[in-house]
Amino acid sequence: MMIRGDSGYGPALPELNRRLRWVALGILIGFGFLIGRLWQLQVMRGDRYYARTMSNVVKERYLPSVRGKILDKNGVPLADNRPAFNIYATPRLLTPEVKAELERMLGLSEDEIRKIDERLAVGKKRDPRSPILVLEDQGRDRAALVEQARARLPGVEVHHEPYRYYPQGDLAAHLIGYMTQMTAEEADRLTAQGYDPSDLVGRYGLESAWENYLRGKRGVEHYAVDARGQRLDHETVAGLIQGERIIDPVPGANLILTLDVELQRIAEKAVSRVAAAAVVVVEVKTGRVRAIVSKPSFDPNVMTGHLTHAEYTLLMQDPRKPFIDKALRATYPPGSIFKFVTTLAALEDGQAAEDESMFCPGYYELSGTRFRCHGYHEKVDLLKAIKHSCDVYFWNLAQRIGLDRIADVARAYGLGAPTSLGLNGDAGGRIPTKAWYEQRGRYKVGYATNASIGQGDVEVTVMQMAMAYAALANGGKLFVPQVVERVESFEGRTIVSYQPKVAKTVKVPPDLVDVWNRGMWKVNNEPGGTAYEHGYSQVVTVAGKTGTAEVRKRYKDADHKDLEKWNPNASHAWFAGFAPADDPELAIVVLVEHGGSGGTVAWPIAERILAGYFTKLETGSTKNVPPPLIPKKGGKR
């Protein structure tokens, strides 16, 4: 092709001149389009995008509040906080490579990796751009590893946070309770109340029931990050964060309990040899709980965050049901310790007298059914009947007064109804009446016979019995059990102080109660008494009553052989009483679940607890110090 230069005048490219309008239109459309889009983004939607970019950079982190402590009456911590290292990850930034790096660096186990995946999945759904707790309570070495490798681990953070721990281990575990991560539906509900979904919540015992006092108020920290999730220093971003950068958390309130850790320890030691038991020790004059045991127990430290699936399964499979509070939640037939109800009902109605004697041939016949007494007591009066726990005597009384009178008095003493402690289920139990039986079928006279000795369908909790025996000892005041003495703010200022609360006053005349109490004295202090025969306390005079509550034989013997000392066909062993007998201070109820006989099993435990308590008390006082170890007169037979 020839290269032509047209040097003449006239447009060099006439096509351009001809099509200039179109060219201009093209440029106009192109730039107009861009400017229109700019207008849309920057002017119309500018504020929204501005907020969006700020949320890219400015993050919120909750500063966990320090949870309130739980202390015993002398200030010994039962639940406390220690520093722990928690590892957080931001789901959006945690690429598979970063995760692999983290796994490699820390040498994570299968279990831990699964846990991380689960938590990330939850976090991703909620807000993939805010960090979520993936590994809690890590050791100092792991924390240091992550801290050093921050540049290689975008989106991974380590925070130094208070962590719940229980310095006394499994001591009073059912009362104290434990904490766990919240479930999905709880997370929905509680985030509205200012919780962070990674927070632990009280799951059991006081930790759960007093959550609102204990949790305190969390703080907030605003900080800025770059696209890799790395924190930016405060100078760089000073202008970006509006308002307060840090709102300090408010620590939770401390609970001061009525519990006495030393007595609690004595009580737990006393039940160490039996498979399952419950003990409640209360102050008779106030209803304050001094010791409360439910065995088997668990370690709240393990339950709070560290429990593996295997451990959990093992605990759940235990036939003794470790997660049921045997002092508050579980109900049992009370057996002979219920006889005070029958006695007082009969005395009140004038259907019994202290000096009335009956003959116990070892059995009792009622409309063709023969009820067997546990012994052959011959001629017994009321006090002797109590002392020997002669069933025949009480069966006779029951026949005179009827089932509903027994139920009335039982109710008056708070049996068969929750104690209003509001903890761990606080069960009601059952005091059957005629109406109750008629509702479910036909009433038989034999039901009153059974109920009179605390068998049949009578079911109570250990705590109910403790409050009833305290009422026997204090002249009829039925207290609401109290475990929290006062609530203090973290600075030590008392927020609420709780006074003993009388639920109701029992109207049984004191002289009638005194008859029963004298019978109880004989149980512990006269040869032949069901307790005396198995040990006599030289430290303190005890008045009490043993009970051996038979259970329905539901299991073949072979079923639970694998667990030592656990025979679900054996009777429940009970002891209920108070000490000192002349001026009662403590009421105590001991239940050994499927433990056998009350006198041989439950009473020695109660004796050890009371001896421990009163030895300590005397040691601390100006009285002469008795030898710390008391040789038992009767010993175990």
Place this chain on the structure above:
Amino acid sequence: MKGVGMMLPRATIGVSRWRRFRASIDWPLIITILILCGIGLLNLYSATRGVRHQAKFEAQMQWMVVGTIGFIVMTVIDYRTLVRLAWVGFTGGVLLIITARLLGSTGDEIHGVTYRWIRVAGVGLQPSEITKVMVILVLARIFSDPQEHNYTPRLLLMRLAILMIPIILIAKQPDLGTAVLVTLMVLTVGFIAMPNVWPMVYLTTAGLLAIPILWESMHEYQKNRVLAFVDCGWAPSKMCWHTQQSVFAVGSGKIWGKGYTGGTQNQFNFVPEHWTDFPYSVWAEEWGFVGSVGLLAVFAFLLIWILNIALSARDRMGAVICVGVAAMTFWHVLVNVAMVLGVAPVVGVTLPFISYGGSSLVTFFVAMGLVANVSLRKHGY
């Protein structure tokens, strides 16, 4: 425009060549380029403020020096000579693209594994960039014939077939953005410079009908980008993240912007690689709607000025060169800004003089040198 305001008739006696040369320099063009370079450096400084990228600012300044030399060289040599050598340059460009292919691949985060670069003494060059200038020269040569009857369909198809060679090679690098851009350039110049526009209409229609075939031959990541643009659900989240963060950045600038070096999206790297393909998002975030439109206005002025030079060019060849450079600039700005604004797929098309990167910068300096060349010789001394 014939000498109006110009005190330099063709044969002024007693005035040296140098003074005539100096007086013919197209200052508006040069000043516009300087303004764009200034904005580019200003913006790059903000974009690379982090410790890791400070070397980029220095490198860009060095490339500007190289570009200036290219500009001067391209201005001084008569464009007619350059157009005469167009096919040689074109062949050279194609060979360089093939060389890049043979030298092996390079991979980077946004583009994946590609065959775009030639490394010479530690400096990466993209032959596809400079090939655009060669294509413009070839177009100038093709369309320099004013006779309508000389543009026979056969001849036209043959020429276009030859022009398709670099386009296909670039598409195979793979660099779909540049391939599409060169195609748009060729079509634009064709539409403006062909004496008879109908062959271009037929050709474009045929090309549009061929799109399904092209789609099938595209790479997975290219399809993903287009799909990501259509619907975020289609593509790996990274690509959507890119566009989304860019849109957030631009929008968050509002009317007046967040202030120089105050763009959080940019400063804290929420828009990845914002100095090469997304400098406009940095600019828009920090200078707002006012600054964004202002920058577009500068580009608009540049386009108008180049077209003005085309109108006053001495010959057809020079005018076509200007039209080619204007088309290249126009499509670069349109595609890049549309991509930043989230209305075009993410492709590797730079913003002239603003984007970081030697190849693109030098290419535009050279292209503008050609325009200055045409402007300088419009009086045909």
